[in-house]
Amino acid sequence: MRSAIKFPLVLFVVTLLCFAGSSAAQQVRFEDFSSIANLQLNGSSHQATWLSQKVLRLTDGPFWPFGPPQVASSYFQVKQPIASGFTTWFEFQMHNPTTCCAPGDGVAFIIQNSTATDGTMGATGAGLTALGAGRGGIGYAGINNSLVVEFDILGNPWDPNSNHVAVQSCGQSFNTPVHLPGDYTIGNNHHVESCLLFQSQQSINTTIPMLGGACTTRICQNGPVNTVVIEYAPPTGNGNSGTLSIWLNPPLMEGTHTPKPGTPTVVPPIAYTINDPGYGLALDTSQCQPGQKNCGAGWVGFSADQPSNGTTQDILAWEFTPHVATLITKQIQNGGTPTTFPFGGHEADVTYPAGFQNCNPNCIFMNVLATPWNQATFFKQRLLGTGFANEVCVTYLQTGGNCIVYSVTCQDQSGPVMCPTEPPDNEILIQSSFTTTDPISPTNADFLEGEPIGSSNWFSIFTSYNPNDYDGVVSGKGQGFSDLVATFQRNKP
Secondary structure (H helix, E strand, O other), X not given: OOEEOOOOOOXXXXXXXXXXXXXXXXXXXXXXXXXXXXXXXXXOOEEEEEOOEEEEEEEEOOOOOOOOOEEEEEEEOOOEEOOOOEEEEEEEEEEOOOOOOOOEOEEEEEEEOOOOEOOOOOOEOOXXXXXXXXXXXXXXXXXXXXXXXXXXXXXXXXXXXXXEEEEEOOOOOEOOOOOOOOOEEEOOEEEEOOOEHHHOHHHEEOOOOOOOOOEOOOOEOOOOEEEEEEEEEOOOOOOOOOEEEEEEOOOEOOOOOOEOOOOOOOOOOEEOOOOOOOOOOOOEOOOOXXXXXXXXXXXXXEEEEEOOOEOEEEEEEEEEEEOOOEEEEEEXXXXXXXXXXXXXXXXXXXXXXXXXXXXXXXXXXXXXXXXXXXXXHHHHHHHOOOOOOOEEEOEEOOOOOEEEEEEEEEEEOOEEEOOOOOOOOOOEEEEEEEOOOOOOOOOOEEEEEEOOOOOOOEEEOEEEEEEOOOOEEEEEEEXXXXXXXXXXXXXXX
16 A cells, blocks of 8 residues: 655645544644635634745734724634643744834734633623734733743733744733733733843843834835744653743755754753643543643634724644644545545545545545654654664654554444555555654655554555655555654664
């Protein structure tokens, strides 16, 4: 069988995706926003076109000479695993500002599991419909149980300047955009206080390059395209904290969305445990196993607002990769059309040969469970003592430094069934696409299938490895399905 993981240029809509062992999750992968079917749009957020690209537009920009303020939020419509760790990458741009004098207001990445909003600030809704306050609230002010990384370009009374990055959370209480001591007014709430994370100046950076466009007396320029990578690593031992790391416009390893090693973060890495009961968030644990640590899910997305001096604020692309086992279930496509399983920073494809017809009579669905494995642990437990002990699994970037094993099963409306098979002369194409820093090449790559699932009974289905511009694609062919893993020979150039 042959499996492929490729880096898509569009969001593939997932029919069903469950987070194994924790919360439900559907994968977030937008190379543009030509489809917004999986997004909840609140306030002024909508799909738009900028420079021939479909974007997620949070605010519309200028209304000459002045126009009504706008406020927006947008969330992926399925909660994502948060407490187990994640990597997210996105690009945003602020452009078409009002000419003169203080266009704004800013964009924020938000994680929340809110149950309420503060109506006195002007916030509304909860959960998927949570829309924070505008007029300096950047669309998240007043949302409880939230963590935000804001990119602010307008100086309000509570801001140290008009160009900064800050991490904001008041734990399970209502969040605010205030960074300075004292009471401030947002809407009808006259006692809005700081939610700068831990009240620490290490949670804010006021000396960054311009996020938006510079303004003269009469003209404002478009801002640059800004690239952001945010990574959360959960605690690794008793008493340890997790770590929240944020990069702004880092140099990326070629062909990846991963900062080059040694690239400094925009604020120092923050010792923070996102589901700590004292200062963290109350995440959704409805799918967690009893006693399971580092488990919990929440809504992820963006917010923004603009004052009467508006700026068009766009999200250009977005990817969110959980660091935990995740299951996607999709209807198998007819022969010649790939069935695509996107897992944020990596992807699996299964293509049946021409002539295969699904739904004859029953429609068959394929389940692909992507499980992260430590490279050394996988070698000791799954490869050592086999005919492939000279190989190691490939570590995929954006997974917390893990290899990925894809376990494939099938079902129809009545329950589990055997996946459709093909004769040896008409094999199934299987591919996996990924980015990695491992020294894998067309001459040392391999692609293994282990049968049954969970065993160490490996055999090679490898046909090729293509290190293309965006990612590597390892391919194989076979007749059936079980465990699949990309590997390479350590001692072969």
